[in-house]
Amino acid sequence: MKEIVFLINEAEEGGFTAQALGESIFTDAETMNDLKKNIQEAIKFHFDNPADKPKIAHLHFVKDEVLAIV
Template sequence: MNEIIFLVEEAPEGGYTARALGHAIFTEADDFNQLKDQIRDATKCHFGDETTPPMIRLHQVREEVIPA
């Protein structure tokens, strides 16, 4: 596996959540830089050092409502 993809969303109560696509990995943090550290740590814990994918791709989803 060359990469793992995380879906990153802003949490309704503040901060961010990240969920890996196709794997049982979920993490959250108060800010985006902290979230990246949490994602790296959660990925290493899930796969172990030898099988951790070399690339982590973040797909950020942002919902915004604007007046018509």
């Protein structure tokens, strides 16, 4: 695997969450900089074999917005 995709959401209580697509990796943080660091650490610990570790992580930002219909 050369690349991995994370869905990034704003947490209701503040901060951000990140969940990998196709892998059991989930992390969160209060700031975007901390989230990026946590994603890198989570990837390191998730893949036992260094050859399996992705070289690139795509961060896909998801934003839910509510629109009232009048």
